[in-house]
Amino acid sequence: MKSAGPKIDRNTIVISIKDLQKSFGEMNVLRGIDLDLYKGENVVILGRSGSGKSVLIKIIAGLLKPDSGMVKLLGSEINNLDKKELLALRLKIGFSFQSSALYDGMSVWENLQFPLVRNRRDLTKKQVNETIEQVLNDVGLLQTIDQMPAELSGGQKKRIGIARMLILHPEIILYDEPTGGLDPVTCVEINNLINKVQLQYNTSSIIITHDLSCAKSTGDRIVMLSDGIFFRQGSFEEVFNTDDERVKSFYNYYILNQ
Amino acid sequence: MDTALKNSQPHQKSGTLQRKKIASFFVSVYDVYKFIAGFFKEVFTGPYEFKEIVRQCYEIGCKSLAIITLTAFITGIVFTKQSRPSLSEFGATSWLPSLIAIAIVRALAPLMTALVIAGKVGSNMGAELASMRVTEQIDAMEVSSTNPFKFLVITRVLAITITLPVLVTYFAFLGLAGAYLNVHHNESTSFTTFMTNAFVKISFLDLFSSLFRSVVYGFTIGITGCFKGYNAKQGTVGVGRAANSAVVISMFLIFIEEMVIVQIVNYFR
Numbered sequence: 001m002k003s004a005g006p007k008i009d010r011n012t013i014v015i016s017i018k019d020l021q022k023s024f025g026e027m028n029v030l031r032g033i034d035l036d037l038y039k040g041e042n043v044v045i046l047g048r049s050g051s052g053k054s055v056l057i058k059i060i061a062g063l064l065k066p067d068s069g070m071v072k073l074l075g076s077e078i079n080n081l082d083k084k085e086l087l088a089l090r091l092k093i094g095f096s097f098q099s100s101a102l103y104d105g106m107s108v109w110e111n112l113q114f115p116l117v118r119n120r121r122d123l124t125k126k127q128v129n130e131t132i133e134q135v136l137n138d139v140g141l142l143q144t145i146d147q148m149p150a151e152l153s154g155g156q157k158k159r160i161g162i163a164r165m166l167i168l169h170p171e172i173i174l175y176d177e178p179t180g181g182l183d184p185v186t187c188v189e190i191n192n193l194i195n196k197v198q199l200q201y202n203t204s205s206i207i208i209t210h211d212l213s214c215a216k217s218t219g220d221r222i223v224m225l226s227d228g229i230f231f232r233q234g235s236f237e238e239v240f241n242t243d244d245e246r247v248k249s250f251y252n253y254y255i256l257n258q
Numbered sequence: 259m260d261t262a263l264k265n266s267q268p269h270q271k272s273g274t275l276q277r278k279k280i281a282s283f284f285v286s287v288y289d290v291y292k293f294i295a296g297f298f299k300e301v302f303t304g305p306y307e308f309k310e311i312v313r314q315c316y317e318i319g320c321k322s323l324a325i326i327t328l329t330a331f332i333t334g335i336v337f338t339k340q341s342r343p344s345l346s347e348f349g350a351t352s353w354l355p356s357l358i359a360i361a362i363v364r365a366l367a368p369l370m371t372a373l374v375i376a377g378k379v380g381s382n383m384g385a386e387l388a389s390m391r392v393t394e395q396i397d398a399m400e401v402s403s404t405n406p407f408k409f410l411v412i413t414r415v416l417a418i419t420i421t422l423p424v425l426v427t428y429f430a431f432l433g434l435a436g437a438y439l440n441v442h443h444n445e446s447t448s449f450t451t452f453m454t455n456a457f458v459k460i461s462f463l464d465l466f467s468s469l470f471r472s473v474v475y476g477f478t479i480g481i482t483g484c485f486k487g488y489n490a491k492q493g494t495v496g497v498g499r500a501a502n503s504a505v506v507i508s509m510f511l512i513f514i515e516e517m518v519i520v521q522i523v524n525y526f527r
Contacts, residue, residue, distance in 0.1 A: 061401050090403040101398035103390075115402035121305075168402065 008220060012039040013072075014172055014204045015060065020069035022055055029055050031228035033069070037172070037204055042194070044207045044219030046239075046250065051225050053208040054098070057174050060206065061095050062086055074171065091119055094165030094203075098177040100157035102149040108160055109145050112136070116167050131167060138200065139163045139193060155186035162193060166201060173197065173205040179214045191217040212250065224250075293485050300405070300412050307413050314417030318379050319424060329374055330429040333366060334358070334436025342444070351445070352455070358437040359456035360464075367430040368468050369516055372475035375422060376508040380483040383414055384504030387487025388497040396488070411488060415480035422476030423469045430468070467523040474519065475512050482508040 015037035022030040029052040037043050047053045058064040060071055062078050071078050076089055102111050112132045116123070123131070136142040139159040149157060158178060165173065178194060179187040191214050197203060198218075207218055215222055216236045223233040226246050232239050240247060338358055345351050387410060390396050399406035438452045447455075483504040490496040 058397075063397055063400065087403050087405070090401055093401065095398070095401040097394050097398055099394055101394040103395055103398070104393075105386075114399075115404055118305075118404045119402075164398075165402065 008041045009039040013037065014039050014074055015206065016070075016072040017060070018070045020056070020059065020071065021067045022052070022059060022064070023067055028228055030059075030066070033225075033228075033230060035223065035230065037206060039204050040198075040202065042198055042205045042207060042218055042220045044209060044215040044222050045225055046210060046212070046215050046222055047225035048210060048250075052228050053210075053225055054176055056225070057095075057176050057206060057208050061093060061174055062090065091168055092171045094168065094170035094173040096158070096161050096165055096173065096175045096178055098180050100149075100154075100161035102152075102157055102160055102164070104149045106149075107145075108136070108141075108147050108149070108152075111149070111160060112164050112167050115164065119168060135163045135167045136160075138166065138196075153186075155182050155189065158182065158186075158190055159193065162197065166197065169201060171203060173203045175205060175207040175209075177209055177211075178207060179209065179211045184213075187211065187214060188217075190214075194218045210250075289489065290485060293488075294481060296407060297411065297415060297481065300408050301416070307409055310409060310413040311417050311420075314413050315421050318375070318418050319421040322375060322378055322425060323428070325374055325378060326371060326425055326429055327432055329370060330367075330432035331436040333370060334362065334433035334438075335440050337361060337366070337433075338437040338440040342440075354441060355437070355447075355452050355455035356459040359434060359460055362433040362437070363430050363460050363468055364464050367426050367433060368471040368475060369512070371422065371426045371429045371472065372479065372512050373509060375418070375425065375476075376479045376512060377505055379418060380479045380504045380508045381501040383418075383480070383483030384487040384490075385497055385501035387411075387484060388490030388500035391488060391490045392493050392496055407488075411484045414484055415477060418480040419473055419476040422479075423472040426468060426472040463523065463527060467519065471516070471519050474515055478511045478515060479508045482511065 013036045015035070017033055017035040020030055020033040021028070033056060035043070045053050045056065055064060059066050060073070060078075062081075065079070073089060074092060076085070078086065078089070081089060102108075103114065106114065109132060112135060113128060116128055116131060120128075132145070133142060136145060139162055141156060141159050141163065144152060144156060144160065149160070152160065162178075175194065179190050182190065194205070194207065194214075195218060198205060205218075207214065209215055219236065221233060222236055222239045223230050224239060224247060225231075232242070232244065232247060242248070338354060341354060341357060342351060345354055345357070387396075390410070396406045396410070399409065434453070434456060437456075438447075438449060441447050441452055442449075486500040486504040486507070490500040492499075
């Protein structure tokens with residue numbers, strides 16, 4: 001069960017998605033998605049592999065263009081933004097990649113310095129170093145500052161990926177499979193980190209996962225995606241208290257692995 | 259009637275396939291045009307990544323010195339050795355320095371340097387950017403509100419366009435040095451006499467056209483490698499394909515450009 005997070009502001013919608021559709025060739029991946037994310041809320045989108053979760057999150061981040069529908073981030077519709085406006089909006093959005101996507105030719109320090117110095121040109125060298133150390137401290141990996149990504153474990157890479165996006169103090173965070181490919185102990189650590197980030201940085205997040213323990217411990221609201229549509233949403237207990245076969249198969253697998 | 263319909267189906271399928279291929283060819287041409295237009299749009303707008311340009315110049319230039327040195331030196335020696343018998347038949351070995359200088363400065367230095375660099379640097383650019391694309395590193399730059407095109411493409415293309423003329427000059431001097439060794443071995447000519455004879459037939463147009471060609475080849479290698487890498491698809495297979503096609507396409511383009519530029523230069527000669 002998720003520990004108490006920050007107070008959710010139900011009057012402020014930070015992400016609003018209406019009738020979102022996306023196809024690749026003949027395949028309709030998203031078939032009319034509607035979602036509102038409130039300020040301070042963590043929404044978990046659960047679904048099987050290939051259900052379109054990653055496509056959805058990439059559309060929200062502006063990495064993919066939808067076929068139709070509307071995505072509003074912090075009041076701005078991303079399809080209507082020019083390049084400059086999109087760059088400005090992206091400063092307020094953090095994206096944690098499934099593969100961590102650390103720049104493998106750069107050290108941990110350089111990975112964190114890269115977005116910081118390009119977006120905060122007013123900072124002095126000392127301030128840059130302090131900010132990097134602060135963020136690394138927050139994710140508990142200050143000791144890796146001079147290491148290269150190839151020298152880090154999977155869990156450490158995820159944490160550095162989270163640190164890299166936190167360095168710009170985003171208001172919204174999009175997590176793509178944050179616990180994918182990690183051992184159970186590291187999963188718990190990442191889940192705790194997600195909750196810590198929500199509290200400490202006062203963020204609203206969308207967490208894409210198929211890991212129910214991650215969903216249970218990080219989500220204020222769970223949304224289930226199947227065949228390109230959201231078919232169920234609510235708290236963890238509300239979502240799984242059902243006879244729907246699509247939900248039960250998910251839950252049974254979770255129970256088996258507990 | 260049914261048989262006739264069945265027989266016509268393969269033709270229809272191949273017709274559709276051909277139409278798709280033609281359409282995808284034009285889409286690719288448009289993508290290349292957009293990529294090059296994007297380069298010229300971004301290259302004249304700040305902020306500039308000077309540090310990265312210098313780093314790329316070092317990676318491309320300094321790290322290619324060994325292979326350029328070897329290629330140039332051996333080319334000079336071998337070319338002189340192979341030309342000597344034909345010239346000596348006419349008693350014209352004294353023309354050897356001029357002949358070699360013309361061959362190296364006008365043709366061999368820009369062309370061979372470009373081909374060596376296309377193989378070494380073009381493939382590296384294609385593979386590096388492609389692996390960044392398939393591991394979502396380019397997407398990560400984009401979502402962190404930085405411009406990956408500026409950091410990855412502009413810097414590399416500028417660096418190779420700046421570095422190649424330097425490497426071509428280096429190749430030409432080393433090629434001539436290799437040729438001098440052979441000439442000195444056979445005729446005991448002094449270095450000053452060799453160089454004076456060598457540059458008698460070299461005009462400003464020759465030097466300018468060589469440097470101009472090296473700029474064009476550098477740009478071609480850079481744009482091709484970056485285009486293939488930046489737009490790579492299909493995971494690790496895509497990385498290999500990007501590296502391979504970066505080399506093949508840039509070599510192909512270099513030969514075509516060589517033909518065109520030689521025609522233009524000969525018109526002015």
